[in-house]
Amino acid sequence: MELGEPQRVQALVQSGLSHLPSQYIQPPESQPSARRRPSESGVPVVDLFHFDPNRSDDLRQQVWQLCHEWGAFQVVNHGVPRRLLDEIRTVGFSFFNSPMPEKLKYNCDGSGAATEGYGSRMLTKDDGVLDWRDYFDHHTFPLSRRNPTRWPDSPPNYREVVTEYSECMKVLAQKLLRIISEGLSLPCSFIEEAVGEVYQNITISYYPPCPQPELALGLQAHSDMGAITLLVQDEVEGLEVLKDGEWVTVQPLSDAIVVILADQTEIISNGEYISAQHRAIVNAHQPRLSVATFYDPSKARKISPASELVTEYSPLRYHGVMYGDYVSAWYSKGPEGKRNIDALLVHH
Ligand SMILES: O=C(O)CCC(=O)C(=O)O
Numbered sequence: 001m002e003l004g005e006p007q008r009v010q011a012l013v014q015s016g017l018s019h020l021p022s023q024y025i026q027p028p029e030s031q032p033s034a035r036r037r038p039s040e041s042g043v044p045v046v047d048l049f050h051f052d053p054n055r056s057d058d059l060r061q062q063v064w065q066l067c068h069e070w071g072a073f074q075v076v077n078h079g080v081p082r083r084l085l086d087e088i089r090t091v092g093f094s095f096f097n098s099p100m101p102e103k104l105k106y107n108c109d110g111s112g113a114a115t116e117g118y119g120s121r122m123l124t125k126d127d128g129v130l131d132w133r134d135y136f137d138h139h140t141f142p143l144s145r146r147n148p149t150r151w152p153d154s155p156p157n158y159r160e161v162v163t164e165y166s167e168c169m170k171v172l173a174q175k176l177l178r179i180i181s182e183g184l185s186l187p188c189s190f191i192e193e194a195v196g197e198v199y200q201n202i203t204i205s206y207y208p209p210c211p212q213p214e215l216a217l218g219l220q221a222h223s224d225m226g227a228i229t230l231l232v233q234d235e236v237e238g239l240e241v242l243k244d245g246e247w248v249t250v251q252p253l254s255d256a257i258v259v260i261l262a263d264q265t266e267i268i269s270n271g272e273y274i275s276a277q278h279r280a281i282v283n284a285h286q287p288r289l290s291v292a293t294f295y296d297p298s299k300a301r302k303i304s305p306a307s308e309l310v311t312e313y314s315p316l317r318y319h320g321v322m323y324g325d326y327v328s329a330w331y332s333k334g335p336e337g338k339r340n341i342d343a344l345l346v347h348h
């Protein structure tokens, strides 16, 4: 493989493979079977059906507990129409099933971190094991970053679906941020205001079948960088969350949305909430698709622990950081679990 030449995992699979190429082989301690929890347990599901902003103290308490112990949970009766969840999965699959020259019109690899379009490598550096994943990243908010002509135009409703989906995910993220701010006994708008103007990206990930899935990862262990991530998956298992040192499967539920707290929320909450480490595993038989919607601050935003949460009994845990500096460090060092947020720990 020439450096800089786009190499899509899907194209690699289509060329016919019986073994996993060496760049995709994970070290033993990162392989899927290490520290795996037996699959009968799963990630807790929260039903928002009875949620009432003026009451619902039980639900707020339940969400606080999940944010404190897991940093991730699933929600149902979240208000996003099931039709829209199906549509985003359908247009996503339809793009990845289109011919390679069509997809390469939107190619984005090799031009630096966090660019919009069709790619495979999350990091710009060339060492390190590769993920068994292709993706399409869309910039959706603020509107000044949104240019739907950079998104696929087939099927004909692709851009419309992404636009409607982006709006619904923004509304749901804000609703959840209010609940989780109140869980910290802060005003409901606290986290939203700390984050400021929302930068939203939507990443559709496509994980082709893998010849030796026990040696690979679709996406290596990481925590998300921003404030909160909302994720929709198809019916194929693959997403796992780290809980007490063990990997737990997030059961695919077709009408559920997975909520993943990200690093800036951990910082704002002074560690009362945790950002969940998560990863994607792959399988030999079926492709898997997920849609992640990231709710992030702007690069110029300074993020710090809420002063209300820093007390004699709970001292300052994190140094404040400019979000843009956090992102640059992440892209240059790589995720490797949570080492980026760990670099901000205050040593007492
Ligand atoms: O595909 C998945 O389930 C995980 C995706 C993810 O974690 C991400 O895009 O940050």
Ligand SMILES: [Fe+2]
Pocket: 222, 223, 224, 229, 278, 292
């Ligand atoms: Fe993630």
